[in-house]
Amino acid sequence: MAIKIGTEQFTERVDNGIHDDFMRGAVASAQDGMSMKRKAATTEDLGNWEEWRNHGEEIRQHVLKYLDYYLEQLSENVAKLGGHVFFAQTKEEANEYIRSVVQKKKAKKIVKSKSMMTEEISLNPMLEEEGCEVVETDLGEYILQLDEHDPPSHIVAPALHKNREQVRLVFEKKLGYTKSSNPEELAYQARVTLRKKFLAADIGITGCNFAVAETGSFCLVTNEGNADLVTALPKTQITVMGMERLVPTFEEMEVLVSMLTRNAVGQKLTSYITVLTGPKEELDVDGPEEFHLVIVDNGRSNILGGEFQSVLQCIRCAACINVCPVYRHIGGHSYGSIYPGPIGAVLTPLLGGYDEYKELPYASTLCGACTEVCPVKIPLHNLLHKHREVIVEKEGKAPVSEKLLMKAFGLGAASPTLYKIGSKIVPAAMSPFISGDKISKGPGLLKAWTEIRDFPAPNKERLRDWFKNREKGEKS
């Protein structure tokens, strides 16, 4: 499974995350910094951010509604420009197509800009199998690649879980780096090494932030300019995109790009917005001679038209991850998926199945912080709830003890008589566990609660009895 990372079970992964102090420090300070920047960037000079969100949602919903039409328009326009378009239903098909291009070009050296889609289809292992040297040129991805293919823990800042000292160590070990952990010095080292790779590359592979159907163009948003080089220097370019990542025209692209950069990194614009339209033309000084577009479905058609469709509105800004209190404490790797956080907890079970990922929808307090920040208004916490409903009612994957308990709950809560009797006997039933006015070691469900916290002892007199018994207006 290509979206899967690690081999441990969910609780083990969470346990590892919780005990990784480095990671937690890095994540907490990144989250705090990001939240502040995002707030500033979405309130300054933009006018009404809520109106922007409505507009963003509208654009994405429109595209999903007419996806067939826009995909066709995009393909036609890319072909008109002399590009090749391949529609891959599965990740295997995508990989096979890319393999054939690599073989035809007898390519040995490949540079890549950041792409979650290529992670999703496990492209790198296939390329390496073909004997290619594959180099990730996004700084974060590059660090992870050097560090024995450590998986990404965040969709925008893949190496978020590492602090500078850890990065310095990786560089020291793998590149013979001798300088400090100063980010500028580290970045300089990466630039020097990567520059040579860019110049020698046979093929450049990119992801795609947005494709513009009307013109057959692609937009890549980066802060490092690496996507510029990946697309300008190698003779052949392959762009891999999720089938939903497109907009009708440049007008909508502009709206979504400014929302993306503000929400993702708190910048009005990132340092580079690279837009490419087809292969190199006669008068162009650089750009690829050959251009391939691989549009990947990999399960997305199954989501379209169903109750989870809105998840396809996502523009991968990671704002939901940056505010998620659960992600804050367990980090990205705990999700066991290349897509972590709220978006990951919604998307991963859809792409990777409930068998593997049934815990993820429960790894949320449904606090709604994600939904509140999502620039395209995906009701993330509602979708997490929807997953729970499917797991319980359609998939039947809930534990039996829980099912029985909830059945009993259904009966008890729905029947005033049962509730009355039940709630009346609560104090007596719990009395063995009560010390003073609290319960410190409870039975059943209370056990997990009281391992961490005290639980209040039940009222001696239920509120309803107090109300009935007292004389109106008289303070008890």
Place this chain on the structure above:
Amino acid sequence: MKVTIFATCMVDMFQGNVGKAAVELLERLGCEIEFPESQVCCGQPAYNSGYVKESKEAMKRMIETFSDAEYVVSPSGSCAFMFNEYPHIFAGDPVWEIKAQTLAEKTYELTQFIVEVLKIEDVGASFEGNVTYHTSCHMTRLLGVKEPPMILLQNVKGLKFTELPGKEQCCGFGGTFAVKMAQISEQMVDEKVRHVEETGVDYLVGADAACLMNIGGRMERLGKPVKVLHIAEVLNSH
């Protein structure tokens, strides 16, 4: 004005003080209180865990129970929000959707009711103490009630207020999350406790009994001296 109290099962069984304070407060503000005996649980624990079928029966019961009420007022933002969810849950149901809608429209969280319906911003309370306030997620984000508790607390005589750092962050309760994902919940509530401690206050106040039970229970376990009060208890002090 006639007000029907939706006490919530937690308050009914475990946090009577909160319910009593809410009843007394509303009476002091001139309301006539009713407490229908047939009220049970709003269904949230089962619903949020994905047991929609099971919880619908409880929801129907609640809709019936409060059908004659003029105003339904709850000392829990989260449970009041649950009533607001009913119309979505019963969407398309020829009988229950409309009834659910009627209930949602007349349901208020306590402070919201005082400020928006009674139009009272100063309840005449006095409370000597250093206080911080936990903004519960469901109440602020989902129900959208942010200002009313702040307005009411500002007007309490003697009360000194300190804002809680990281106030927008969830306390880690999340209903069954607290037991299902106890490991994660613990980390979340611990960070909340640290933030409460940073303020140096004597009292942590909130408008959602469940969140308070979570944070309070953890502080008690850790032996922290901060006392936990529901906002109804503060507003009922005079």
